[in-house]
Amino acid sequence: xxxxxxxxxxxxxxxxxxxxxxxxxxxxxLAVDLVRRLATGDLTAAQFLSxxxxxLVFGLGLGLAGIGLSMxxxxxxxxxxxxxxxxTTGAFTGWSVTWLLAGLGxxxxxxxxxxxxxxxxxxxxxxxxxAAPIQILAGLVAAAVITVGVSLALDRVVYxxxxxxxxxxxxxxxxxxxxxxxxxLVLFYNTDxxxxxxxxxxxxxPVGVGSITxxxxxxxxxxxxxxxxxxxxLLLQRSKLGKxxxxxxxxxxxxxxxxxxxxxxVRFTWIIGGGLxxxxxxxxxLERGNMNFILGWxxxxxxxxxxxxxxxxxxxxxxxxxxxxxxxRSVSTVWIPAEFSLVASFVLMILVLLFxxxxxxxxxxxx
Amino acid sequence: MTVRESLPxxxxxxxxxxxxxxxxxxxxxxxxxxxxxxxxxxxxxxxxFLVLSxxxxxxxxxxxxxxxxxxxxxxxxxxxxxxxxxAWTAAQWETNDQRKLYIVIGNAVAAFFxxxxxxxxxxxxxxxxxxxxxxxxxxYSLITLALNLHWGYxxxxxxxxAGFMAVGVYAMAIVSSPVDPxxxxxxxxxxxxxxxxxxxxxxxxxxxxxxxxPALRLRADYFAIVTVAFSxxxxxxxxxGEFETFSLPLLGTVGTGGAIGKSPPPTPIRLLxxxxxxxxxxPALLGSVLFPLFDSLRLTIIPDGYAMNLGIATVxxxxxxxxxxxxxxxxxxxxxxxxxxxxxxxxxxLRRVGNSPFGRVLKAIREDETVAKSLGxxxxxxxxxxxALGCGLMGLGGILWFGQQGYIVPNNFKPIxxxxxxxxxxxxxxxxxxxxxLGGSLFVATLWEGxxxxxxxxxxxxxxxxxxNNIIxxxxxxxxxxxxxxLSFFVSNISSIRLVxxxxxxxxxxxxxxxxxxxxxxxxxxxxxxxxxxxxxxDE
Numbered sequence: 041x042x043x044x045x046x047x048x049x050x051x052x053x054x055x056x057x058x059x060x061x062x063x064x065x066x067x068x069x070l071a072v073d074l075v076r077r078l079a080t081g082d083l084t085a086a087q088f089l090s091x092x093x094x095x096l097v098f099g100l101g102l103g104l105a106g107i108g109l110s111m112x113x114x115x116x117x118x119x120x121x122x123x124x125x126x127x128t129t130g131a132f133t134g135w136s137v138t139w140l141l142a143g144l145g146x147x148x149x150x151x152x153x154x155x156x157x158x159x160x161x162x163x164x165x166x167x168x169x170x171a172a173p174i175q176i177l178a179g180l181v182a183a184a185v186i187t188v189g190v191s192l193a194l195d196r197v198v199y200x201x202x203x204x205x206x207x208x209x210x211x212x213x214x215x216x217x218x219x220x221x222x223x224x225l226v227l228f229y230n231t232d233x234x235x236x237x238x239x240x241x242x243x244x245x246p247v248g249v250g251s252i253t254x255x256x257x258x259x260x261x262x263x264x265x266x267x268x269x270x271x272x273x274l275l276l277q278r279s280k281l282g283k284x285x286x287x288x289x290x291x292x293x294x295x296x297x298x299x300x301x302x303x304x305x306v307r308f309t310w311i312i313g314g315g316l317x318x319x320x321x322x323x324x325x326l327e328r329g330n331m332n333f334i335l336g337w338x339x340x341x342x343x344x345x346x347x348x349x350x351x352x353x354x355x356x357x358x359x360x361x362x363x364x365x366x367x368x369r370s371v372s373t374v375w376i377p378a379e380f381s382l383v384a385s386f387v388l389m390i391l392v393l394l395f396x397x398x399x400x401x402x403x404x405x406x407x
Numbered sequence: 408m409t410v411r412e413s414l415p416x417x418x419x420x421x422x423x424x425x426x427x428x429x430x431x432x433x434x435x436x437x438x439x440x441x442x443x444x445x446x447x448x449x450x451x452x453x454x455x456f457l458v459l460s461x462x463x464x465x466x467x468x469x470x471x472x473x474x475x476x477x478x479x480x481x482x483x484x485x486x487x488x489x490x491x492x493x494a495w496t497a498a499q500w501e502t503n504d505q506r507k508l509y510i511v512i513g514n515a516v517a518a519f520f521x522x523x524x525x526x527x528x529x530x531x532x533x534x535x536x537x538x539x540x541x542x543x544x545x546x547y548s549l550i551t552l553a554l555n556l557h558w559g560y561x562x563x564x565x566x567x568x569a570g571f572m573a574v575g576v577y578a579m580a581i582v583s584s585p586v587d588p589x590x591x592x593x594x595x596x597x598x599x600x601x602x603x604x605x606x607x608x609x610x611x612x613x614x615x616x617x618x619x620x621p622a623l624r625l626r627a628d629y630f631a632i633v634t635v636a637f638s639x640x641x642x643x644x645x646x647x648g649e650f651e652t653f654s655l656p657l658l659g660t661v662g663t664g665g666a667i668g669k670s671p672p673p674t675p676i677r678l679l680x681x682x683x684x685x686x687x688x689x690p691a692l693l694g695s696v697l698f699p700l701f702d703s704l705r706l707t708i709i710p711d712g713y714a715m716n717l718g719i720a721t722v723x724x725x726x727x728x729x730x731x732x733x734x735x736x737x738x739x740x741x742x743x744x745x746x747x748x749x750x751x752x753x754x755x756x757l758r759r760v761g762n763s764p765f766g767r768v769l770k771a772i773r774e775d776e777t778v779a780k781s782l783g784x785x786x787x788x789x790x791x792x793x794x795a796l797g798c799g800l801m802g803l804g805g806i807l808w809f810g811q812q813g814y815i816v817p818n819n820f821k822p823i824x825x826x827x828x829x830x831x832x833x834x835x836x837x838x839x840x841x842x843x844x845l846g847g848s849l850f851v852a853t854l855w856e857g858x859x860x861x862x863x864x865x866x867x868x869x870x871x872x873x874x875x876n877n878i879i880x881x882x883x884x885x886x887x888x889x890x891x892x893x894l895s896f897f898v899s900n901i902s903s904i905r906l907v908x909x910x911x912x913x914x915x916x917x918x919x920x921x922x923x924x925x926x927x928x929x930x931x932x933x934x935x936x937x938x939x940x941x942x943x944x945x946d947e
Binding site: 118119151154155157198201202205207208209210211212213215216217218219220221222223224226227228229230341344345348377379380382383386387389390393394397 | 639879
């Protein structure tokens with residue numbers, strides 16, 4: 041058969057030069073070009089640093105969201121396409137709580153506040169980290185708690201009866217969950233895009249001739265995101281739970297034989313993953329200052345890219361992958377038009393899947 | 408067939424139970440008399456219904472009485488013939504898979520019709536509803552058939568369907584759009600439409616081949632992520648301003664139109680009805696015959712001016728059956744015909760492929776790739792060819808679907824449309840071509856067009872109070888005993904509710920019925936049947 045030989049040759053051609061070597065070469069080339077541009081002044085240091093900062097902020101959000109996806113992928117063995125809508129759930133429910141608390145005493149109807157009514161001006165509520173830290177903290181906690189509740193309920197109804205099925209069946213079911221969850225939110229909050237915050241304090245850090253713009257909300261995302269990641273790291277490194285999770289990701293049957301309560305581990309997986317997803321959704325909405333019902337779905341593929349780049353099942357991988365995708369997305373605008381920056385991260389993901397499917401952190405080392 | 412127990416309330420209405428008994432026995436005797444009885448029964452019922460609904464009541468208690476009477480008449484009209492019909496349908500349903508398909512399509516069309524009559528839509532309205540139902544049902548069937556080749560036959564998990572459709576549609580549009588599109592629109596190569604369709608299909612095939620060449624050796628879930636990312640990459644490229652217009656070496660300047668989109672090249676269907684492609688063109692050929700025919704199709708049953716003296720009031724009973732159909736709807740039925748013929752072609756092709764030695768290897772791969780490999784089959788080559796073929800069919804299906812609509816924008820090809828096709832495939836059952844058509848039709852009839860049509864029909868019949876903005880404001884009055892806000896909320900948000908329902912249905916299908924309606928996959932590896940066929944489709 042002719043197609044066979046062509047296919048085989050094509051595949052050999054694509055696969056033979058070690059991916060790492062090629063990737064390293066391309067990276068080196070880009071780095072050299074970057075240095076050249078910086079030296080010649082095509083790209084100012086301030087511009088470059090603000091790309092890095094934006095990438096770091098976005099990447100931390102992705103990484104935070106990716107931990108949950110990575111954990112469910114390695115422990116429950118399926119790609120959860122509804123994870124993006126967990127982010128949306130967290131963002132909307134969390135901001136409902138923040139708005140309700142911020143609006144107490146202003147005489148606005150509590151139903152309108154709870155539904156983040158687009159008719160209410162953000163200037164009236166004047167929510168920002170500096171002006172209303174308690175409300176935002178309460179919203180963050182509510183986002184995490186409610187998303188945990190939703191993900192546990194969905195696990196009970198949808199995934200638990202299918203525990204023994206193949207990953208593909210679960211994947212298809214998760215697409216159904218994504219649709220149902222997203223449009224249930226629409227029934228409450230409608231499809232309008234809405235502003236959330238007002239008076240976000242901005243700093244200009246001078247660098248050389250230009251300056252970098254840093255907002256308080258970006259700093260909040262970075263600080264809270266890092267704290268949460270550190271917390272998860274400590275939890276999974278120090279507790280028996282982390283060990284049990286690693287065992288389950290490795291071999292579920294063996295883990296059960298050894299006496300690990302697998303259902304309980306699954307529940308904790310959803311608690312940690314759902315909580316982080318809700319928090320990430322809330323923080324990403326805070327950083328942007330607005331949101332709509334498609335927020336999480338739009339982020340799903342970048343989150344997948346981050347998780348795959350880092351290696352499915354690895355939490356450090358998810359953190360690193362998030363940062364890498366975030367930075368790659370913003371720095372890529374040095375070479376390509378901004379509308380292709382997301383395309384660049386998808387291409388990166390596809391290449392990693394093709395040539396190094398275990399990811400950069402190689403495989404199943406949850407925590 | 409079990410004789411349905413009549414409700415206690417039924418027997419209390421004098422004459423009803425004996426009438427039903429008589430109807431039943433008369434129908435059992437069969438022959439022309441039975442059909443005549445059926446016809447007479449339905450005619451009297453329908454006429455009564457129409458006259459009743461035409462009575463002016465002016466709201467209040469009188470309209471309530473009217474609604475109750477209408478319900479009674481409707482029930483009395485439908486029930487006696489409904490019983491043998493249900494028994495007949497059940498018997499047909501058991502016969503074979505094709506019958507199931509006919510039952511679904513026939514009932515969907517009939518339901519659209521009856522609903523249109525009951526609500527009192529103008530004839531053109533519900534003919535238009537039926538037309539868009541059939542259009543989308545055929546379009547979804549096309550793509551679902553192509554997807555069935557991937558998932559049902561070869562077990563390739565492709566969730567980038569939208570991307571391959573987009574490639575086909577855009578390649579066709581670029582090849583066949585006029586070189587000088589005028590003020591609006593992006594330029595193309597100006598080649599004949601046939602060339603465009605062939606090139607579009609080939610490009611989709613080629614893109615499928617290129618995508619699959621490295622990706623097919625991946626695990627199924629990784630492959631899924633690659634395909635969905637691939638389709639998003641394609642969409643971003645089409646959205647980008649960089650390719651709004653660009654020049655191809657040797658060929659000239661062409662363009663995608665970017666985010667604004669692009670009109671597809673004019674279809675020859677229009678030339679069957681009009682002199683030219685222009686908007687204000689005069690009717691020609693079929694158009695000059697059919698348009699006037701349907702424009703003046705009014706049957707006067709009771710001329711205007713007649714009235715009935717009811718004692719308390721005189722009621723005008725003039726009644727004209729208005730059967731006018733607008734030109735756009737008539738032309739639309741020919742677009743439907745193109746899609747239906749194409750669906751037949753796809754079905755035939757995939758049946759041939761499925762029953763060929765090639766198809767048998769594909770089924771073997773789906774069941775167990777390792778076994779197929781160890782029997783000496785180069786499974787990757789088989790998967791590659793079937794993937795490319797399926798992508799080509801998706802491209803062609805996309806061309807026929809979107810090429811006949813007014814405008815092409817990249818956001819027609821969001822991943823959500825892939826998921827709709829998947830829902831259709833899951834309803835019908837992977838592995839069955841008949842199931843794919845059935846699933847596509849059922850999806851459109853019950854989940855897609857059905858709710859929308861129901862909403863339009865309900866809104867034109869009843870004036871709902873303005874809907875609450877969200878579900879909380881709709882639910883709160885329920886505790887105060889008011890159902891109207893909730894009802895109008897549901898009607899105005901039917902597009903979101905149906906998506907919640909579609910999602911829940913997908914989950915339910917995966918949990919309870921992963922094989923769908925027809926995906927029983929009881930096939931033999933041998934080319935000839937090894938056991939006597941029991942009437943079922945054995946080689947699907």
